[in-house]
Amino acid sequence: MAVKTASSPSKTTKKGSVASKSKFSKETYVKWYKDMLLIRKFEDKTGMLYIQQKFGGFCHLYIGQEAIVAGTASACRPGDKHMTAYRDHAHPIALGTDPRILMAELYGRVTGCSKGKGGSMHFFDKEKNFMGGHGIVGAQIVMGTGVAFSEKYNGTDNVAFVSMGDGAVRQGALHETFNMAMNWKLPVVYIIENNNYAMGTSVERTTNVTDLSKIGLSYEMPSKIVDGMRPEAVHEAIEEAADRARRGEGPTLLDIRTYRYKGHSMSDPQKYRSKDEVAEWMTQDPIEHCLRVIQENKWLTEAELKEIDAWVKKEVEESVEFAENSPYPEAHELYEDVYMQTDYPYIKEY
Amino acid sequence: MKTVQFREALREAMSEEMRRDESVFLMGEEVAEYNGAYKVSQGMLDEFGEKRVIDTPIAELGFAGIAVGASMNGLRPIVEFMTWNFAILAADQIINSAAKMLQMSGGQYHCPIVFRGGNGTAGQLGATHSQSFEAFYAHVPGLKVITPSNPYDAKGLLKAAIRDNDPVVFLESEKMYGDKGEIPEGEYIIPIGVADIKRKGTDVTIVSFGKIIKVAYEAAELLEKEGISVEIIDLRTIRPIDYACVVESVKKTNRCVVLEESWPLASISSEISYHLQRYAFDYLDAPVMRVTQTDTPFAFSPTLIDEALPNIERLIKAVKSTLYRN
Ligand SMILES: Cc1ncc(C[n+]2csc(CCOP(=O)(O)OP(=O)(O)O)c2C)c(N)n1
Ligand SMILES: [Mg+2]
Numbered sequence: 001m002a003v004k005t006a007s008s009p010s011k012t013t014k015k016g017s018v019a020s021k022s023k024f025s026k027e028t029y030v031k032w033y034k035d036m037l038l039i040r041k042f043e044d045k046t047g048m049l050y051i052q053q054k055f056g057g058f059c060h061l062y063i064g065q066e067a068i069v070a071g072t073a074s075a076c077r078p079g080d081k082h083m084t085a086y087r088d089h090a091h092p093i094a095l096g097t098d099p100r101i102l103m104a105e106l107y108g109r110v111t112g113c114s115k116g117k118g119g120s121m122h123f124f125d126k127e128k129n130f131m132g133g134h135g136i137v138g139a140q141i142v143m144g145t146g147v148a149f150s151e152k153y154n155g156t157d158n159v160a161f162v163s164m165g166d167g168a169v170r171q172g173a174l175h176e177t178f179n180m181a182m183n184w185k186l187p188v189v190y191i192i193e194n195n196n197y198a199m200g201t202s203v204e205r206t207t208n209v210t211d212l213s214k215i216g217l218s219y220e221m222p223s224k225i226v227d228g229m230r231p232e233a234v235h236e237a238i239e240e241a242a243d244r245a246r247r248g249e250g251p252t253l254l255d256i257r258t259y260r261y262k263g264h265s266m267s268d269p270q271k272y273r274s275k276d277e278v279a280e281w282m283t284q285d286p287i288e289h290c291l292r293v294i295q296e297n298k299w300l301t302e303a304e305l306k307e308i309d310a311w312v313k314k315e316v317e318e319s320v321e322f323a324e325n326s327p328y329p330e331a332h333e334l335y336e337d338v339y340m341q342t343d344y345p346y347i348k349e350y
Numbered sequence: 351m352k353t354v355q356f357r358e359a360l361r362e363a364m365s366e367e368m369r370r371d372e373s374v375f376l377m378g379e380e381v382a383e384y385n386g387a388y389k390v391s392q393g394m395l396d397e398f399g400e401k402r403v404i405d406t407p408i409a410e411l412g413f414a415g416i417a418v419g420a421s422m423n424g425l426r427p428i429v430e431f432m433t434w435n436f437a438i439l440a441a442d443q444i445i446n447s448a449a450k451m452l453q454m455s456g457g458q459y460h461c462p463i464v465f466r467g468g469n470g471t472a473g474q475l476g477a478t479h480s481q482s483f484e485a486f487y488a489h490v491p492g493l494k495v496i497t498p499s500n501p502y503d504a505k506g507l508l509k510a511a512i513r514d515n516d517p518v519v520f521l522e523s524e525k526m527y528g529d530k531g532e533i534p535e536g537e538y539i540i541p542i543g544v545a546d547i548k549r550k551g552t553d554v555t556i557v558s559f560g561k562i563i564k565v566a567y568e569a570a571e572l573l574e575k576e577g578i579s580v581e582i583i584d585l586r587t588i589r590p591i592d593y594a595c596v597v598e599s600v601k602k603t604n605r606c607v608v609l610e611e612s613w614p615l616a617s618i619s620s621e622i623s624y625h626l627q628r629y630a631f632d633y634l635d636a637p638v639m640r641v642t643q644t645d646t647p648f649a650f651s652p653t654l655i656d657e658a659l660p661n662i663e664r665l666i667k668a669v670k671s672t673l674y675r676n
Contacts, residue, residue, distance in 0.1 A: 057474035057650065108474065108651035119476045119650030135478045136436065137408050170407035171439070198408055200384035206407035272383065328653040334646045347614045347645040350664050 024232055026299040028074055032231045033290040034308055035073065036066040039090045040287055041316050042099055046089065046106060049320065050266050055107050057119045062090035064261035067286035068193055069094035071234025072161060076242060079156060081129045083144040084163035086121035087193070087260075088133040091163070095128040103319035109326035116329045117337065138171030140164065141190070145177045148188035148251075159245045161238070163191040167198020169215055170206055178251070182219040185250035189241040190216075192253070194228070195260045200272040213255035221253050228258030229284040259284075352535055357390045357527040359501035360466075363508035364391070364428060366537065368398055371426065374512060377404040377413055378430030378467075387432045388468060388527050414440035414465070418447045421463040421517075428512060431467035434483045434521060440465075448517035449492030464511045466520035469497070470560060470611050471648055471659065473525070480648035482612035484559065487519040488589040489616075494542055495589040497521040497560040501531035503586055506540030514542060521588075523561045545592035547599070551581035554605040554669050557596055557622055559585040562611040562660055569665045578673065588618060596622060597630050604635040605672035609660055614642040636672040641665045 022029075043061045050059045062069070065087075073094040076082075084091050093099055097113065105112030106120055114124050114133075123133040131147060134140040144162030151158045168174075169192060181188055192212050196203050203210050213223040222244065227233040234256060241252035259281035263270045294300050300308075335346055354362070368374045375398075380387045382395040382405040395403040406413040410431065417427035431437040437444070448461040471480040487495045494516055498504040504522070511518040548563065549570055556566045563584055570580040581599050585591060600606050606626055608619035619640035626638050641660040648658055670676055 055474070056652070057476070058479075105650075108653075110651075114650075116651035117477075117649040117654065119474055121479075122476050122650070135476060136439075138439075167408045170409045172409060172411055199380055199387065201380065201405060201407070205383075205405065329649075329651050331653065331657040333651075334644055334649060334654050334657050338646050349614065349640070349642070350667075 022232060022293065024235070026294075026297070029290055029294055030300065031074065032067075032070045033287065033294060034312070035094050036070050036231070036287045036290065037308065037312050038099065038315055039066045039069070039093050041312050042093060042102070042319070043089060045316050045320065046103075047262065047266065049106070057121070058086070059106075059120050059266045060087040060264065061260070061262045062087055064281065064285075065193055065195060065228065065258045066090060067231040068163075068191065068228050068234055068256050068258055070286070071231035072191065072238050074231065075235040075238035076159070076161060079129070079158040080242070081131055081144075081147045081151070081158060081160045082163075083131045083140045083147065083160065084133065085137065085140055085165060085168060086133065086135045087165070088121065088123045092123055092125045092128060092130045095125070095130050097125045097128050097130065099315055099319040100322040103323040104326050107323040107326070108328060109323055110329040110333065111322070111326040115333065115337070117333070138164065138168045138173055141168065141171065142173050142177050145181050145186060145188050148181065148186040148245075149184070151187055152184070157246045158187065159242045160188045161191060162188055163193050165198055166192060166194040166196060166203050166212060167201065167206070169212055170198075174215070178216050178219045178221055178253075181251045182216075182221050185248060187245035187248075188251045189238065189245060190251060190253045192255045193258060194255055195258050197260070197264065197272065199264045199268070202272065211255070213253060216251075216253040221251055223253035223255065226254050226256040228256040229281075229286050230289065231286060351532040353530050353532055354501050355527065356501045356504055356522070356529045356531070357388060357392075359505035359531070359533055360390050360508055360522065361392065361394065362533075363505045363512065365394060365397065367509055367512040368402060373424060374426045374428065375402040375404065376428045376430060377406055377417060379406055379408055379432050381405060381430050386430070388524055390527065391430065410436050410439040411442060415443040415447065417463055418443050418451075418461055421448070421461040422451060422459045426462045426512065428464045428466060431465065433468040433479065433524065435479050435481050437465065437467065437483075444487070444493070444517070444519070445490050449490050452516075453492065460515055461517045462515045464508070464518045464520055466508070467522060468524040468527075469521035470523050470525075471655075472523065474650050474652065474655065476650045477647040482560070483519070483521060484588045485612060485617050488618065488621075492517065493589060494518045494587070495521070496542065496587050498586060499526075499560055499563045499584055501529065502533050503540060503546065503584070505533055506538050507542065507586060509537075509539050510542050513539070518542070521560065526561050540586070543587045543590045543592060545595040546584045546586055547581065547595070548584045549580065549582040551579040551603065553579045553603055554607060554672055555581045555583060555596070555599040555603045556607050556609055556665070556669070557583045557585065558609040559588060559618070560611055562609055565660055565662055565665055566609050569662050569669065572662070573666060573669060578669065580669065585618070591621070593625050593629070597626065600626055600630045601633045604633050606634075606638045607665065607668045607672060608638065608640040609665055610640065610642045611660065612643055614640065614645055617642060636674065639668040639672055641668050
């Protein structure tokens, strides 16, 4: 297992070395490549549009971390549930949500995945079992565990995948939740998207236990450090954890080591890290890795690869077009979706 | 006088008090090395060192509670919350511990502590990141609650809050940190619990607080052109409320509109309206009106934000209705 320190990427993953003995098929690699490329280009575009002030709010990009959602999506089953924090653009894309309705949500349009009410931090897609997009750091750890509770209650063999940042693990509710999840053997997989920074604060600066895989040890939660720049490693770890959950043996904690190439949000001067550190991580890029594997195995011709590029480009362009041509929600929408009770008596003074 | 940004006024207040009193320190997320998420504490780590300007993990309940304990034991913490929305996680320590300590201990332990940070809406941040907490915290006996609306008030009131021996909830705004205003070169303190008449007028009193008061300034200018003279009261402190200032003004104008950024139910506008009907009943020539946010969570889309927030048109309409004009 390639384990790396939090601040520098693995040196043990040689270029292409995973590929030659990989148990994964051409189809899987092509799917990873397409999904990750779509996420990357969607996020590139999102960043550009944000700078052009096409929409407001906060904007947290997933660029660099794509292998985590790609490997999770390929390892999970259709009935499984997914929940994450505000860095949530990539998860629904990996789960198959149409990027058009995601872009429309960024634009605050009524056609968006949350009807323009949630914005960047609050993507939801019930059809794909994507249960948000949550802006309060750590809230999803607890709620996601409740989702697992209900799956167990209903006797399904579905698993809840709950993602959180390395900063989010510092919320005390994590410990309350881990204890109950272990005690009740809930079918949940905790995914730390460990990009080593919570805004400007590195993992080392907030803890004396920098190995986040140890956080569950006082509850004897099985855990693992995973190379988050490789979808293969993520897939295997997720599969193993999900199998454990489906067997009724309870939760797993995965400390998935990754890196965000961009700032925390679009307004982050990034003085807390060096350009060299960013560059070093970028040499481990998961998309380039998959491309190399595909090319070395001659699975796709250059023409076929170009077709993928063109498809991605079209998806992104059409998303923007769709968003820009969609209407904003009308004022009355403010009074809809607040209560299930449709005739709730709001105080209305105008 | 000199011109400073709101954030600089806050920083001056904290730095002056920290120079004056060793027991004052600042803690919160990103306050030290990052110089503050909104740059309020810029440079303070350099001046005071990491013993007194302390970065915390994302653990609001934990660090707020540590600060409460420290305050019981003689220190005077300033706790910065990145925004007050995140302080909901710390509400247990603010409400159950800090607010109650003095009484529960029969006067033995008190909590000289300031909880401060951005409050209210700040653009397209969605429902969880857009809440105003004046009414929430004003509800709790044992707390003092302050909402400044300009750099001058911010500095003077924050200094008073830091020197105060009771727990103070200090509500700022991400949208105000860049606002500029004049403050004196030298030291000054503004007492807690004293409202400020920001504009003198004779026809209608508008009571407001925090950044939404700017809507009242603009409305007053427009109304003046129509011959309507508006008096604007900035409460500045929400607990205790300077009721006397409001009542005195309404005795003169006989009309009142309360302008509030947050929701209508159980709000500061409800409170002011109650007080006026109780203590200025005979002076009122029209029902007290209010302009608040709609009775709905704050949504992301700009069209929904426009609908939700108080605006000039609604305020002018409310003012005119107290004058039976349209
Ligand atoms: C309870 C709470 N506190 C603070 C914040 C402000 N905040 C938003 S993101 C963030 C950093 C989180 O970092 P991490 O968990 O590592 O996730 P990443 O951004 O790296 O994906 C902070 C402090 C918040 N949204 N919620
Ligand atoms: Mg992080």
